[in-house]
Amino acid sequence: MGLLDAFKRGLEKTRNFVSSGFTKIAASTGHFDEDQLDELEEILVRADCGVGASTDIIDHVKDNIKKSGDDSKEAVMASVKEKMLEILGPKSTINLEEGKLNIILMIGVNGTGKTTTAGKLCEKYKKQGKKVILGAADTFRAAAIEQLKVWGERTSTTVISHEAGSDPASVCYDAIHAAIARKADLLIIDTAGRLHNKKNLMDELSKITRIIDREAKDANIKSMLIIDATTGQNAVIQAEVFGEAANLDYIGITKLDGTAKGGVAVSVAYSSHKPIVLAGLGEGVDDLVDFDPEIFVDSLIS
Ligand SMILES: Nc1nc2c(ncn2[C@@H]2O[C@H](COP(=O)(O)OP(=O)(O)OP(=O)(O)O)[C@@H](O)[C@H]2O)c(=O)[nH]1
Numbered sequence: 649m650g651l652l653d654a655f656k657r658g659l660e661k662t663r664n665f666v667s668s669g670f671t672k673i674a675a676s677t678g679h680f681d682e683d684q685l686d687e688l689e690e691i692l693v694r695a696d697c698g699v700g701a702s703t704d705i706i707d708h709v710k711d712n713i714k715k716s717g718d719d720s721k722e723a724v725m726a727s728v729k730e731k732m733l734e735i736l737g738p739k740s741t742i743n744l745e746e747g748k749l750n751i752i753l754m755i756g757v758n759g760t761g762k763t764t765t766a767g768k769l770c771e772k773y774k775k776q777g778k779k780v781i782l783g784a785a786d787t788f789r790a791a792a793i794e795q796l797k798v799w800g801e802r803t804s805t806t807v808i809s810h811e812a813g814s815d816p817a818s819v820c821y822d823a824i825h826a827a828i829a830r831k832a833d834l835l836i837i838d839t840a841g842r843l844h845n846k847k848n849l850m851d852e853l854s855k856i857t858r859i860i861d862r863e864a865k866d867a868n869i870k871s872m873l874i875i876d877a878t879t880g881q882n883a884v885i886q887a888e889v890f891g892e893a894a895n896l897d898y899i900g901i902t903k904l905d906g907t908a909k910g911g912v913a914v915s916v917a918y919s920s921h922k923p924i925v926l927a928g929l930g931e932g933v934d935d936l937v938d939f940d941p942e943i944f945v946d947s948l949i950s
């Protein structure tokens with residue numbers, strides 16, 4: 649199965665929800681007047697596109713109808729797609745620099761899929777012939793370290809780890825120096841999503857980023873916020889909170905396969921203005937694709 653098909657299939661639940669909504673609304677009168685557009689807005693909100701983005705999308709549809717006089721289903725769908733694409737921004741992918749160490753710091757609240765996505769990324773880059781190392785900086789739970797080691801075995805990747813309870817920043821220190829010594833192309837650092845409280849989590853994160861900045865001066869350092877599509881508007885809040893605490897470079901959205909609310913990508917892009925680069929579509933090692941706004945929008949509204 650090609651990546652395009654995988655992405656489309658992963659978005660099936662959201663597509664069914666949005667497209668059947670579209671069809672039902674259009675079936676009543678064959679065109680979109682004020683009431684129908686209100687219904688459409690409600691569908692977008694229920695697919696988790698967010699109130700702000702949904703309002704902007706419908707306003708854009710109304711403007712276009714005013715200009716062209718065309719309020720057919722096809723014209724409305726085209727306007728919705730156009731505005732969604734504008735909100736999502738151009739396609740953006742993880743940019744690994746050749747000939748230097750690249751570091752990706754996986755961050756996000758607990759259970760969103762950081763460790764799983766770290767493992768999937770390992771597989772992706774190893775397949776491209778890159779030398780990858782994993783850093784187990786989620787030292788909060790022993791099981792977290794074990795989970796990353798399983799991904800290390802599955803993808804034949806070295807995992808740098810310390811004991812549970814040890815200082816995550818010192819794991820980062822060791823992982824960076826191991827990566828430099830072994831001339832690795834990529835170091836992926838897994839971090840904890842759950843600590844005693846939010847302040848602890850953010851303090852730990854800033855300590856980790858300080859160490860990385862200090863020890864890996866020549867590296868291409870990126871942070872990747874992982875959000876879980878099934879958590880709806882909470883994901884939007886997480887993007888805001890982490891955006892304030894850390895310098896976010898990328899966003900990855902997981903579990904798009906398990907939800908009819910994949911519109912959350914639109915609402916996260918709308919409020920965070922950060923590029924969504926990855927889509928998680930399952931628990932398997934290959935269930936990860938580059939997030940492509942055009943495919944996303946075409947898959948949602950078809
Ligand atoms: N269906 C589906 N499940 C996923 C996806 N990504 C991760 N999961 C599952 O979500 C659960 C949590 O994933 P983890 O990778 O452990 O999440 P985490 O962010 O590392 O969690 P903490 O370490 O507790 O902070 C696991 O059961 C994963 O298999 C995805 O894209 N689709």
Ligand SMILES: [Mg+2]
Pocket residue numbers: 762763764786792838839
């Ligand atoms: Mg984890």
